[in-house]
Amino acid sequence: MSECKYKRVMLKLSGEALAGANGFGIDFNVALRIATEIKELVDMGVEVGAVVGAGNIWRGRQGEDMDRTTADYMGMLGTCINALALQDSLESLGVMTRVQSAIEMKEVAEPFIRRRAMRHLEKGRVVIFAAGTGNPYFSTDTAAALRAAEIEADVILLAKKVDGVYDKDPHKHDDAVKFDTLSHLEVLEKGLQVMDSTASSLCKDNNIPIIVFALDEPGNIKKAITGEKIGTIVS
Template sequence: MDKLKYKRVMLKLSGEALAGEGGYGIDFDVATKIAYEIKELVDLGVEVGAVVGGGNIWRGRNGKEMDRTTADYMGMLATCINALALQDSLENIGVMTRVQTAIEMKEVAEPYIRRRAMRHLEKNRVVIFAAGTGNPYFSTDTTAALRAAEIEADAILLAKKVDGVYDKDPHKYADAVKFEKLSYIEVLEKGLQVMDSTATSLCMDNDIPIIVFGLDEPNNIKKVMLGENIGTIVSKISK
């Protein structure tokens, strides 16, 4: 059996990743593809937690007239919809999954309880953390960092539409340079769009490496777990 680099991980997916080419809503073919990639990890014996954003359903305030707190709560509900969709896709292919929410909605998901979440992981169940932290003004990036620290994850796998971290947008600039390794401090000082500053600082304080990679390439999640040098690694030391 191949040697795993990480035993327990937090997978952070954007809501847009579930939307596919349509850019809005949920593309269940895409959700199924992601589910199969997660299944590969589970079959390897990796314990997987996941956080999904809600940007494919709700992007926040559409105008200055909307209260920020209300808009953030609406975003939290959007993450719950995505979490249930991903759970359904996983269970359709035989992967035991639990959704835990920071805002209680016991008819559709478990409330977030750290010890229960860790027990699910130990039983090889995927745990999807929804509804953010339960508080406005905190992003799903911060949720991923916080839950990763709480469940003692070995790393955060940050799946994006680009294959790593660049010094500028590679979709707009042909001369954009990709970083193989970065330190948390470099990310913060350069203002690189890896995770928001709160999430990056939380990872730095708890020494949780962030591996940024492209989701579109097949088997990339598995490649990361087996230690292949893809994407960008953010950790204490960049050299």
């Protein structure tokens, strides 16, 4: 069995990741594949927290003619839908989970309580943090960084559609250069779109490393936590 480099991790998934090739909504085959990879970590003794975005359902900028706060709250509700979908996929594999929401919805999720979240992790449950930070004007990147700091995660696993951090968009520029390692300060100074600046600053101030890697290649999550060279490491 591979040795885990990290004991407690925060997995940040984009909402688009759950959409698969459809680009919208939830592809439950994709959700099950992701859940299978998370189960592998749990079976290895890794404590897993997760934050899922809502880009497959709603993006705040879609509502450009709307009140920004209303649009952001709609996005938070979208993350709750995705969190429940991921929870269902995990539990179909026998993985114990809890969804904790930053917005109270006691019929479907626990409220976020830091000590309770940490206790769940210690018991081997996957904790999925929904509804962002509970505040408008903050992204799910910031929620992942904040919750990672609160639960004292060893690392943030940032699963994306690209296989690391580039100096420019590799989908638009053939000459884009990939970085193997970066410092948090370099990310902020260069304006690299790893996470938004608030999330990057939180990670910098709390010394939380980030591993950026492509989610669409099966096995990448395990490679990241066993220290295999993959994607870009920001530390």
